[in-house]
Amino acid sequence: DSGVTQTPKHLITATGQRVTLRCSPRSGDLSVYWYQQSLDQGLQFLIQYYNGEERAKGNILERFSAQQFPDLHSELNLSSLELGDSALYFCASSNFTGTARYEQYFGPGTRLTVT
Amino acid sequence: AQSVTQPDIHITVSEGASLELRCNYSYGATPYLFWYVQSPGQGLQLLLKYFSGDTLVQGIKGFEAEFKRSQSSFNLRKPSVHWSDAAEYFCALFIFRGGSQGNLIFGKGTKLSVKP
Numbered sequence: 001d002s003g004v005t006q007t008p009k010h011l012i013t014a015t016g017q018r019v020t021l022r023c024s025p026r027s028g029d030l031s032v033y034w035y036q037q038s039l040d041q042g043l044q045f046l047i048q049y050y051n052g053e054e055r056a057k058g059n060i061l062e063r064f065s066a067q068q069f070p071d072l073h074s075e076l077n078l079s080s081l082e083l084g085d086s087a088l089y090f091c092a093s094s095n096f097t098g099t100a101r102y103e104q105y106f107g108p109g110t111r112l113t114v115t
Numbered sequence: 116a117q118s119v120t121q122p123d124i125h126i127t128v129s130e131g132a133s134l135e136l137r138c139n140y141s142y143g144a145t146p147y148l149f150w151y152v153q154s155p156g157q158g159l160q161l162l163l164k165y166f167s168g169d170t171l172v173q174g175i176k177g178f179e180a181e182f183k184r185s186q187s188s189f190n191l192r193k194p195s196v197h198w199s200d201a202a203e204y205f206c207a208l209f210i211f212r213g214g215s216q217g218n219l220i221f222g223k224g225t226k227l228s229v230k231p
Contacts (some may be wrong), residue, residue, distance in 0.1 A: 003180065043205065048217070050215040055214075056217060094171075106161075
């Protein structure tokens with residue numbers, strides 16, 4: 001158990017809909033990352049937040065957005081969903097301090113299926 | 116350009132045999148490298164990391180990895196594989212963007228099958 005939690009575990013929705021994925025980082029970790037894992041693209045970085053502020057962006061579509069709240073949990077919002085958005089979405093966290101600053105610990109993921 | 120390459124998509128080894136999974140990286144600065152393992156339907160578990168210092172690093176579950184700067188490689192090894200090691204293995208490179216900014220980039224993964 002990494003200490004990172006994600007809900008829901010599975011999500012099935014229709015094209016055009018909007019969903020929200022939730023992540024709680026490990027206790028003490030200020031940084032949250034979102035990654036997408038799909039068969040064709042592999043593991044891709046989407047976005048990073050640090051202590052409530054957006055820090056880095058990767059291959060995140062404009063239809064996707066995220067935020068990190070004062071209690072450090074994060075949400076990833078996916079809208080106008082397309083079939084190609086079906087994937088496993090991971091949240092990871094790190095503390096960005098000390099010798100372990102770059103280590104990221106991953107949650108169990110949310111499997112999104114768009115039908 | 117920054118990249119991580121895992122040349123082997125799928126490897127099959129016999130239980131008890133040794134294992135080496137290859138990873139090559141391309142990065143213009145000091146690399147921070149990781150190996151993660153993903154069992155079916157599971158998240159990613161950190162096996163080991165390399166930041167600096169000793170080029171041979173030890174991890175969990177009996178895994179080790181050797182960093183070779185001259186070859187831009189970070190290969191994962193295990194002397195004797197167990198059936199429970201069957202999983203997908205990902206090599207990752209941390210891309211540091213300054214301050215508290217950065218992210219991992221991953222190789223495509225190597226799927227390990229273990230024959231009894």
